[in-house]
Amino acid sequence: MRKFNKLLKVTVCLLLCISLQIRLKAQQTVVDSSVLDRIAELEKQAADRKPGQDHFMVVGLATFGFVANKTTITGSGVTKTNSLADADHYEFSPMLLWRHGTKFLLEFEPSFDGNQIGVNWANISWFATPGLIVHAGYFVLPFGSYNKRLAAGWIDKLPTDPAGVADLPPASDFGIGISGGFPLGSMKWSYDISLTNGFQLLPDGEIQNAGIVDNNKNKTLTGRFSLLPFSNSSLEIGVSGLFGKVGDDNTAFQNVKTNMYAVDVNYVKLLNPILVNFKGQYNWIDIDKQTYMDASSNPYTFDNKTNSGFAQLSLRPSGSANKVVKNLEAAFRIGNYNTPKASLWGQNATITEFGLLYWLNWRTVFKVGYTLNNSNSTTLGSEGIGTKSNSFIAQFSIQL
Amino acid sequence: MKKISIRHIATVALSILCMIAVLVTVNGCTVSQKVAMKSGAQLWAENCQRCHNTPSPNTFSHDQWETIGMHMQTRALLNEEEKRKIVEFLKQ
Numbered sequence: 001m002r003k004f005n006k007l008l009k010v011t012v013c014l015l016l017c018i019s020l021q022i023r024l025k026a027q028q029t030v031v032d033s034s035v036l037d038r039i040a041e042l043e044k045q046a047a048d049r050k051p052g053q054d055h056f057m058v059v060g061l062a063t064f065g066f067v068a069n070k071t072t073i074t075g076s077g078v079t080k081t082n083s084l085a086d087a088d089h090y091e092f093s094p095m096l097l098w099r100h101g102t103k104f105l106l107e108f109e110p111s112f113d114g115n116q117i118g119v120n121w122a123n124i125s126w127f128a129t130p131g132l133i134v135h136a137g138y139f140v141l142p143f144g145s146y147n148k149r150l151a152a153g154w155i156d157k158l159p160t161d162p163a164g165v166a167d168l169p170p171a172s173d174f175g176i177g178i179s180g181g182f183p184l185g186s187m188k189w190s191y192d193i194s195l196t197n198g199f200q201l202l203p204d205g206e207i208q209n210a211g212i213v214d215n216n217k218n219k220t221l222t223g224r225f226s227l228l229p230f231s232n233s234s235l236e237i238g239v240s241g242l243f244g245k246v247g248d249d250n251t252a253f254q255n256v257k258t259n260m261y262a263v264d265v266n267y268v269k270l271l272n273p274i275l276v277n278f279k280g281q282y283n284w285i286d287i288d289k290q291t292y293m294d295a296s297s298n299p300y301t302f303d304n305k306t307n308s309g310f311a312q313l314s315l316r317p318s319g320s321a322n323k324v325v326k327n328l329e330a331a332f333r334i335g336n337y338n339t340p341k342a343s344l345w346g347q348n349a350t351i352t353e354f355g356l357l358y359w360l361n362w363r364t365v366f367k368v369g370y371t372l373n374n375s376n377s378t379t380l381g382s383e384g385i386g387t388k389s390n391s392f393i394a395q396f397s398i399q400l
Numbered sequence: 401m402k403k404i405s406i407r408h409i410a411t412v413a414l415s416i417l418c419m420i421a422v423l424v425t426v427n428g429c430t431v432s433q434k435v436a437m438k439s440g441a442q443l444w445a446e447n448c449q450r451c452h453n454t455p456s457p458n459t460f461s462h463d464q465w466e467t468i469g470m471h472m473q474t475r476a477l478l479n480e481e482e483k484r485k486i487v488e489f490l491k492q
Binding site for chain 2: 055057059097099102105107125127130131133135148149150152154155179180181182183184185186188190191192226231232233234236266268275359361362363
């Protein structure tokens with residue numbers, strides 16, 4: 001009887017083992033089948049997926065700051081203001097980039113400056129051949145280097161734009177253009193030429209964008225040529241010219257033309273541990289001499305010549321081993337802005353700016369700056385009135 | 401009126417001459433061996449910092465770098481080989 005019980009136990013154990021083995025095997029088969037099905041599904045998805053030719057993305061920038069200003073005008077006293085942002089130091093500009101294959105790119109940047117929503121550029125570029133990009137639409141004019149390359153808040157080393165450079169002549173215009181860059185031995189050069197509607201002469205001798213409907217039959221030719229003489233691209237020298245009529249058709253101003261010239265220089269070099277960054281631009285604007293009418297309809301005239309420029313130096317110890325120190329940058333800029341004497345908007349201004357930056361990452365920066373603007377009026381009837389303006393600015397800027 | 405037409409034609413002619421000069425120059429431009437041997441990383445370091453800090457390759461996807469490469473070509477007027485090498489480096 002004991003033998004029988006023992007035999008029965010062994011038999012039951014054997015049966016259990018066999019049963020378990022069969023069960024495990026079945027599960028294994030189920031798992032394998034599921035994995036294989038999943039792999040097959042993924043393979044199908046990979047085979048079905050087409051990379052496509054188009055790509056759309058949104059980048060852009062945002063700038064926000066605080067400005068405290070004290071302005072003293074000779075004979076008029078002192079005014080003090082402060083605000084958490086103003087039109088010069090606040091900007092929210094998403095930029096839409098839409099690539100069609102490798103030949104076409106659409107660029108569109110609307111911008112809100114606290115007062116209104118404008119458009120910085122809206123153009124299409126055709127990458128025709130190496131060294132030839134054809135663009136059309138509303139684009140930044142190739143006059144100097146500041147507006148096209150350095151004006152963005154996360155690029156500009158100081159919280160303000162250099163007076164008379166960022167907005168004169170107007171930055172963007174409607175038209176067509178060509179551009180490209182080439183090697184030249186160990187050097188490089190580039191060209192950027194455009195034909196646009198141009199500008200419109202206002203009754204006081206200032207100019208503004210003519211807009212999408214031209215004010216005359218003449219088109220404005222703008223061009224910039226640049227040379228990078230060193231093989232490490234550390235130095236770039238650019239020369240620009242802008243030529244066109246600005247007067248409205250069928251008016252006394254219809255033959256008035258403007259000639260503008262600019263030179264710009266850019267030098268960036270790591271002199272370990274300091275990254276030295278020098279930038280400068282100078283603009284000359286000459287509009288044909290005309291007779292204008294003041295508010296009392298009395299004629300007056302002046303040489304309509306404006307010049308403006310800046311020189312900027314910034315130093316960053318980017319080669320430092322200290323994490324905080326390497327993200328600091330000190331900047332200094334001096335600018336000059338002279339509008340026509342005896343006009344209704346004449347002034348000679350010198351602008352000095354100091355800034356300290358802290359880079360949170362390569363495209364995010366916090367800046368504090370101090371700006372001194374000393375100007376003397378050369379306006380008809382207000383000659384000699386001096387204005388001193390001091391501003392403290394704190395600004396955060398990010399590229400997204 | 402006749403004077404305006406002549407100026408108009410002169411402007412257009414000058415533009416066409418500029419285009420022709422550019423196209424002729426394309427074939428005449430050569431690159432030194434020293435420059436041709438530069439890697440994408442070196443070109444990235446040299447060219448991006450002319451205007452802004454050098455971007456981290458991890459910032460954008462492959463497709464995005466292709467698009468941004470074209471955008472930067474319109475801004476900084478990089479030549480074709482520079483753009484290709486820099487974008488390839490940033491996609492790694």
